[in-house]
Amino acid sequence: MSSRYLAARISDLQSAHDDMARVLKNLKVTAARIQNSKAPVSRLPSDVLSLIFEECHQSNPQWTGVLCLLGQLPIEVRLSHVSSQWREVALATPSLWSSIRFPFEQREDSLVEYLERSRGGLLDVYLGP
Numbered sequence: 001m002s003s004r005y006l007a008a009r010i011s012d013l014q015s016a017h018d019d020m021a022r023v024l025k026n027l028k029v030t031a032a033r034i035q036n037s038k039a040p041v042s043r044l045p046s047d048v049l050s051l052i053f054e055e056c057h058q059s060n061p062q063w064t065g066v067l068c069l070l071g072q073l074p075i076e077v078r079l080s081h082v083s084s085q086w087r088e089v090a091l092a093t094p095s096l097w098s099s100i101r102f103p104f105e106q107r108e109d110s111l112v113e114y115l116e117r118s119r120g121g122l123l124d125v126y127l128g129p
Contacts, residue, residue: 036083049086050093053079057096074101094119101126 036042044052056075072078076097080090090096097117115123 033084036085042083042085046085046089046092049089053086053090053093054095057099074099091117094121098122099124099126 041049053076056079073081076090076099079096080087094117097114098121100111100114100123
């Protein structure tokens with residue numbers, strides 16, 4: 001067997017492996033969505049879920065520095081990472097994204113995302129250490 005043949009075969013196998021990894025990832029996402037849809041909280045209407053999110057956002061301190069020190073994401077980001085339904089509701093709730101803390105805890109381009117997600121609403125700007 002030539003080295004050219006072996007290199008081509010390795011490339012084919014790597015490509016097949018990558019395809020299988022993508023399929024597996026998609027199956028895991030589908031399984032998680034099905035599992036999430038069975039949870040009682042998934043039956044809450046979006047407007048009720050939005051009100052709950054707003055309450056969570058208001059009950060958490062806007063700037064204590066603690067989240068940053070602990071390496072945790074702000075509550076609005078954590079809520080948007082729970083499930084696709086929660087992400088959709090969180091992104092459609094501008095008040096969750098209206099608090100801007102400096103120094104900004106995430107990447108600077110996240111600041112632009114916050115501004116876009118707040119949809120022109122009034123902003124609360126907090127200056128921290």
